[in-house]
Amino acid sequence: MKQLIEFNENGMYVRAADVYIDPWRPVKRAIITHAHSDHARWGMGAYLSQHQSIPFLKRRLGDGIYEGLNYRQSIQINGVEITLFPSGHVPGAAQVRVKYEGETWVASGDYKTVDDGISEPFEPVLCDTFITESTFGLPVFNWPELAVLTHQINQWWQQNIYEQKCSVVFAYSLGKAQRILQMLNPELGKIYVHGAVASMNEACIEAGLTLHTYHTVQPSTTDYAGALVIAPPSALGSPWLKKFEPYDTAMASGWMNMRGTRRRNAVDTGFVISDHADWQGLNNAIKNTGAEQVIVTHGYTAIFAKWLSENGYQAIDVKTAYEGETLINNDSE
Numbered sequence: 001m002k003q004l005i006e007f008n009e010n011g012m013y014v015r016a017a018d019v020y021i022d023p024w025r026p027v028k029r030a031i032i033t034h035a036h037s038d039h040a041r042w043g044m045g046a047y048l049s050q051h052q053s054i055p056f057l058k059r060r061l062g063d064g065i066y067e068g069l070n071y072r073q074s075i076q077i078n079g080v081e082i083t084l085f086p087s088g089h090v091p092g093a094a095q096v097r098v099k100y101e102g103e104t105w106v107a108s109g110d111y112k113t114v115d116d117g118i119s120e121p122f123e124p125v126l127c128d129t130f131i132t133e134s135t136f137g138l139p140v141f142n143w144p145e146l147a148v149l150t151h152q153i154n155q156w157w158q159q160n161i162y163e164q165k166c167s168v169v170f171a172y173s174l175g176k177a178q179r180i181l182q183m184l185n186p187e188l189g190k191i192y193v194h195g196a197v198a199s200m201n202e203a204c205i206e207a208g209l210t211l212h213t214y215h216t217v218q219p220s221t222t223d224y225a226g227a228l229v230i231a232p233p234s235a236l237g238s239p240w241l242k243k244f245e246p247y248d249t250a251m252a253s254g255w256m257n258m259r260g261t262r263r264r265n266a267v268d269t270g271f272v273i274s275d276h277a278d279w280q281g282l283n284n285a286i287k288n289t290g291a292e293q294v295i296v297t298h299g300y301t302a303i304f305a306k307w308l309s310e311n312g313y314q315a316i317d318v319k320t321a322y323e324g325e326t327l328i329n330n331d332s333e
């Protein structure tokens with residue numbers, strides 16, 4: 001089996017095409033799976049991504065050389081065929097298929113297998129080697145149905161309205177924030193967003209998505225009773241929250257599936273909403289690629305690679321700079 005994608009100190013390297021996928025150090029040419037900060041970093045000579053990712057990349061990384069591809073549109077680099085397929089993670093997120101001399105590898109970036117209503121749904125891509133994440137690669141992770149989550153979040157908001165409190169929900173500014181915005185019933189009340197979320201909302205609209213009506217939190221607004229505010233996790237515990245008092249807080253994260261996480265993070269409520277695949281999602285996705293070899297890049301890498309090895313795959317785990325979903329961080333996910 002040829003090593004189409006190598007792991008070196010800069011990231012995932014496609015030697016035959018002399019291009020990197022999601023490099024963590026500056027390189028000449030980068031293919032970017034999606035615009036979260038642990039996959040899309042500053043300083044690349046040129047960026048190639050699915051075209052919906054470009055408005056996000058520009059807002060996060062500033063001026064640069066950006067080239068967009070459609071899903072399923074192939075390009076050739078030095079005789080290597082590169083094609084992007086939807087990974088269902090966030091708008092514009094792509095798996096990268098690399099084909100060369102009869103060999104096919106797919107680098108998934110981050111992915112989820114359920115349809116979130118804003119991202120093009122995950123598409124299984126046949127390959128010989130599949131490079132997967134394993135952020136939630138333990139059997140305990142099992143996501144509720146979207147309808148259940150939608151009901152939970154609106155019910156929580158309604159209860160807070162009844163108590164004349166503001167509802168503050170913490171969610172990553174790219175992807176999850178917009179997904180939650182679309183889950184909310186806009187007839188219940190006013191929806192506000194933090195400036196970081198507003199910036200990503202604008203990028204979504206530029207990328208062609210339609211979002212529910214929202215307002216951006218302004219210093220001059222004071223009455224937030226009954227309103228709902230979507231803020232990045234970095235706002236948790238910050239003085240910025242003062243203006244919403246009295247309020248109730250909720251965290252939207254796959255980690256809310258684990259006992260004790262909500263309490264340890266001092267939020268009132270947790271919603272098990274993740275943009276990553278759960279245990280079943282990971283296993284189904286890998287099976288559907290038909291891959292013989294699986295390389296696990298982040299999450300429960302060692303445990304998950306061992307599980308795969310015991311189940312008929314040639315599986316290894318590698319060390320990378322990807323973070324997956326973390327609770328309180330620099331908004332990477």
Ligand SMILES: [Zn+2]
Nearest residue numbers: 036110332333
């Ligand atoms: Zn991500």
